[in-house]
Amino acid sequence: MTPIKTDLLVIGAGSGGLSVAAGAVQMGADVVLLEGHRMGGDCLNYGCVPSKALIASGKAAYAQSHGQPYGITDVAPAVDYAAAQTHVADVIAQIEPHDSVERFEGLGVRVITEFGSFLSPTEVQAGDHVITARRIVIATGSSPLVPPIPGLDQVPYLTNETLWQLRERPDHLLIVGGGPIGIEMAQAHRRLGCKVTVIEGETALGRDDPEMSAFVLDALREEGVEIAESAMAAEVSTTGAQITVTSKDGRSFAGSHLLVAVGRRPNIARLDLAKAGIETERGAIRVDDSLKTTNRRVYAIGDVAGGLQFTHVAGYHAGVIIRSALFGLPSKATTAHIPRATYTDPELAQVGLTEAEARAAHGDRLEVVRFDFSGNDRLIAERKARGMIKLMVVKGRPVGVSIAGPQAGELSNLWSMVIANKLKLSAVAAMVSPYPTVGEINKRVAGAYFSPRLFDSAMVKRVVGLVQRWLP
Known part of the structure; x- marks a missing residue:
């Protein structure tokens, strides 16, 4: 066995593990990264990247058969499914170098292409290596859940x-x-x-x-x-x-x-968690708000920690624990500003609370504001003006946003920033969007919140009347 001592050991080279390893090594930590399967994890190889590539093939085929509203003759697309899958593989291949062993070794990370399992609270075995680390991050992700359906x-x-x-x-x-x-x-x-x-x-x-x-x-x-x-x-x-x-x-x-x-199940079977004093609950690793496990030297991030199973959540978790593991500063994860999106056509996106969740949490203090996509000139021009944005507001601050329609995922970016920074809707209302853009929808729904306060207010009308009498 080859002994290795390091500052930080990262188990799993999916999006979360790679973010931790890259960030930590560039900040001066000694980092060892373990990956027994494929660099880039599920997102690159089986999830986000290939699915969006195949969705793009589907959109291209759909466009050929639905051009008539734009003055383009509809044609039946000649679909080569094998070629579409080749397109998927090519997209993966283009992104792979960013997640490769070579790139991370170039950054200074020691990459070991083996699975890891705990020997003790501070030791992990990976092939012929026994690694002792001051801090350990488990980022092993999840795998498809196969239900026990008879047959x-x-x-x-x-x-x-x-x-x-x-x-x-x-x-x-x-x-x-x-x-x-x-x-x-x-x-x-x-x-x-x-x-x-x-x-x-x-x-x-x-x-x-x-x-x-x-x-x-x-x-x-x-x-x-x-x-x-x-x-x-x-x-x-x-x-x-x-x-x-x-x-x-x-x-x-x-x-x-x-x-x-x-659904998905966290990948914990190989880890031998009991030897490290790490507890699980509902099939995932149990963590606190700082993403620490029951072994205070070990963190768990992303899918393996349960909760929201999204690539961007694993990346967010990486930032949370770098602050704690490298600098010893308090740092906690929250879900209030985490967006999620389904990349259908139309798209579906959510940031923060849904209407039902917001009503349960805030009761009569909640105001719900809607803006229909039929009022967006850019989408009218593109014949895609079908959808809605719904804003959940408490005392002038959004607590949740639900969006269905073209570019819903893109529209959700702004609301994640607003909720993360506890901004008031007035900040969104003050924004200027170029015309015509789909992004105007965000400003328009904020305007829909303020409109009745301004245009239906007797007090505002009285003030305007008085001012107009006194103005020269």
Whole structure:
């Protein structure tokens, strides 16, 4: 065994682990990084990057068959599914060097391409190495959750890790799971010429505001995606090349391919956490507000710590613990300003509290303001003026924003900054957006909050009247 001593050991080279390693080494810490699988983790190889690349292929195909409103003759797109998957692989390949072993070794990180497991509260074994570290960060991410549906283990099925190996276009894709992953892949595959059925045990996009998710689900149904809700999968079977999913209420759904997209499970099996005195809860590593585990020398960030499972959350966590692990300063993670987005067409985004959550938390103090996308000139020009932004406000400060429509994810950036910095709506109202842009929507919804206070106020009208009498 080769002993190694270091300031900081990072276990896992996904987005969170890479951010910690890069930040720490450039600030002067001695850093060791372990990755037993693929640099870049799930986001680069199986999640955010490939899914958005395939969504882009679907958008290109859809545009060819929907040009008539713009004066362009509709044509049936000739979809080469294998070439679309090659496009996905090429996008991954373009980003890979940024997350590569070579780049991080160039920064000064010692990269060991092995999985790690704890030997003690301060020691981790990785292959032939035993690493002793002053601080340890667990950033091992998550993997697709495969539910124990009877018959599933006897049927060929896809997950977000294996979908990208597919080169034959599915004739009829069954998707078990109506969350963001399932819904994004449903629309992408429908636009690439597949029949698609989404089988959801409860409500599709059930985590989001129902008023907003309806925009997305209605759009998918209009494009021909079948979405079966309250259809809890009870059995999976095959007859020849046909796969059948039967729900608990007796409904039956048959297709050529099956994608399982029911959620994620934290990757903790290899870590031997008990030897480090690290406790878990609900299948994830237990952490406090500072992201420390029950072993005070060890942090857990991103998916493996439970909570919000997004790449940008892991990156945010990295910044939180660098302050603590490197500088010994107090630092806590919060979720109030964390955005999330579903990259369908139209998009769906949320920052902070939904309307239901805000009403439960703030009661009568809550004001809800809406602005319809039909009032945005840029989207009218592009024939995409369908959507809504909904703002939850308490005493002049937003506590949540729900957005459904084109560029919803982009629009959410501003609201994350506003909520993170506890800004009042007056700061957004004072902003000047170039005309015509989709970003004007953010200013217009802030204006919708102030309009009744200004234009429907008897006091304001009296003051204006008095001022006008006295002005020369």
